[in-house]
Amino acid sequence: MTPSAPPAAVPLPPPRAKFEARNVHVHYGASHALKAVSIDIPDRTVTAFIGPSGCGKSTFLRCLNRMNDTIAIARVTGTIRLDGEDIHAPAVDPVLLRARVGMVFQKPNPFPKSIYDNVAYGPRIHGLARGRAELDAIVERALRRAALWNEVRDRLAAPGTGLSGGQQQRLCIARAVATSPEVLLMDEPCSALDPIATAQVEELIDELRSQFAVVIVTHSMHQAARVSQKTAFFHMGELVEHGDTDQIFTIPRDPRTESYISGKIG
Amino acid sequence: MAGPDIALPATPWASAPVRARLRRRGRAETRLRLLGLGALGLAFAMLATLVLTLLWSGAGAFRQTRVATEVFYDPAILAPGNLARGDYRAILAVAVGEWFPGLSPAGRRRAGAILSAGAPFVLRDRIVADPALLGRRVTLSLPVSDPYDQLRRGLLGRDTPAAFRRLTDDDIARWDRLVASGLVSAPLNPGLLLDPDSRFPELAGLAGALAGSAWLLLTCFLLSFPVGIGAAIYLEEFAPRRRLADVIEININNLAAVPSVVFGLLGLAVFLGWFGLPRSSPFVGGMVLALMTLPTIIIATRAALKAVPPSIREAALGLGASRQQAVFHHVLPLAMPGILTGTILGLAHALGETAPLLLIGMNAFVTGAPGGPFDAATALPTQIFIWADSPERGFEARTSAAILVLLAFLVVMNGLAIFLRNRFERKW
Ligand SMILES: Nc1ncnc2c1ncn2[C@@H]1O[C@H](COP(=O)(O)OP(=O)(O)OP(=O)(O)O)[C@@H](O)[C@H]1O
Ligand SMILES: [Mg+2]
DSSP, X not given: OOTTSOXXXXXXXXXXXEEEEEEEEEEETTXXXXXXXXXXXXXXXEEEEEOSTTSSHHHHHHHHTTGGGGSTTEEEEEEEEETTEETTSTTOOHHHHHXXXXXXXXXOOOOSSBHHHHHHHHHHHHTOOSSHHHHHHHHHHHHHHTTOHHHHTTOTTSBGGGSOHHHHHHHHHHHHHHTOOSXXXXXXXXXXXXXXXXXXXXXXXXXXXXXXXXXXXXXXXXXXXXXXXXXXXXXXXXXXEEEEHHHHHHSOSSHHHHHHHTTSOO | OOOOOOOOOOOXXXXXXXXXXXXXXXXXXXXXXXXXXXXXHHHHHHHHHHHHHHHHHHGGGGBXXXXXXXXXXXXXXXXXXXXXXXXXXXXXXXXXXXXSTTOOHHHHHHHHTTBOTTHHHHHHHHHHHOGGGTTOEEEEEEEBOHHHHHHHTTOSOTTSOGGGSSSOHHHHHHHHHHHHTTOEEOOBOTHHHHSOOOSSTTTOOSHHHHHXXXXXXXXXXXXXXXXXXXXXXXXXXXXXXXXXXXXXXXHHHHHHHSOHHHHHHHIIIIIIIISOOOTTOHHHHHHHHHHHHHHHHHHHHHHHHHTSOHHHHHHHHHTTOOHHHIIIIIIHHHHHHHHHHHHHHHHHHHHTOOHHHHHTTTTSOOOSOOSSTTSOOOOHHHHHHHHHTOOSTHHHHHHHHHHHHHHHHHHHHHHHHHHHHHHHOOOO
């Protein structure tokens, strides 16, 4: 592990719920995309969302940092609390919320700017760096964590859009990590990555767990089993079942979960 | 797994009907291509006809017939203290007399008409600028009057019966002697662009109109560009209710379709009538044109903003950027090529607009270039209008030449639009 990991002798504090979602519904116009989802997402833990395509994983993920606000036809009801505070309360500024809850989108969406500017954008707007040297250090650290540094160290000024799909995905991870959010939401962060990069990103996720809550959407059962401690299974807009990853993958309570993880639906 | 039979029937790719359909499609495509080429050719032919006609009739205005005239600033005629009011006609009469010795006073008057009626002013301006010339002889290149200019260019038929032409046989004979003496030349005519308007076609230039158009466009740009972009950004990125934005959008589209003369009436009633702003001033004209250009810029900007993929906005918002930061840091730079193109096309449209300017009096006869946006001025299109309306034959060529100048400006502006689009275009 990296030297920054806490010494093993100091036990981690017991995980507490970072997010508490109660009875969350999402409608896109007339279509009911998410139905009565209630779940606790613990801090300092990796939670995996699994489920067949179109079941509402991304939709729920986007509820957690209020990205659905930006979709005109989306309507979110129910309560979501971050550290006990309702994120839909009038006093909550979605801008600050999104700075605290970082997101890696399902489709890589780098800015059409240089690789450096992509990563530096978050720290810049939040004033996280005093001076160029500090910013350089943040950018390098973020790119290293996203396992991209070695590939782009010589061309930080090249446009981020000129990278390959998998590199763009890691660039977006680096960009999200650079602002040091408290929670990181990752929507299929490894969908375009080769096994080596996937292993590096999984290592990053595991490392982030020591400080943050991480939520990861994945279609790979193996990945969910490898990186997550908690798993939630969605099906047709419903949260069918959630709990410890070990339990979900060995003794699922719901027959739908069982048939999904054994490859029969989805 | 026992499911419904979803196997598709095999397509006989080599069969006759399939081939026939392929041929039909090929023919349809060829037809469409020919049709497109034909339309393009037609449009191009019309444009070429227009430009060639203008070149043909306007070419004369790019050269001006002049006579090298030796004049004596006679202290007996001019008072040193009052050079601006001297009798320069008399001085010219002496110079003309030297060309044709032994001419009767009537003949001398007739011969004096070779020079432009504005020639005395040329003499005056020269000595006013340099009073030391008093008592000296100078050779000045003076413009000839319109009929003689036409004569040199062969537009005044020598074969026409004398009763039907403006020059008598004697006039023509004198002119030919002058030409034979080598004093006549037809140099390029920078005055077309550098001189202000005049009653005499041989002296009339576009300086006033060019300056007027420049002030107009500047005013129009400074008003419509920020306001248009601001309105479009608000409507596209911030407007809270879709319904309201739609109503506003419909109204803006309607505004874009309002005939330009109506904006002129509005300017007349509001800017001149209520606010009492100066008539004929480029500032008022620019405001009227800004009203006209505004909808174009708003529509172009909204389209450009819409074309920016939403994923870019999401990326910025997801990092904790405010809406305003997302727009100004990411969306607007990407939309800029489209915005600039739309703006320049809107301004090019405004440059050629005539009707609203006529209503606010920008077709006045102004013999000086405006020094600022509040001075009375004409603009290129209204100058064309004035010249086209003038009876003197010499204005015919000037009109065509002015149209060519206007077209050249439009070409430059459209070229600039294309350049900016290519320069700033980035892929995402
Ligand atoms: N912007 C939108 N507008 C309308 N409907 C949407 C929108 N986004 C998602 N939906 C609908 O909501 C449902 C859930 O979509 P969501 O993107 O959450 O699925 P998902 O579980 O992430 O699927 P995948 O694994 O394929 O990414 C789908 O039926 C989809 O059609
Ligand atoms: Mg998804």
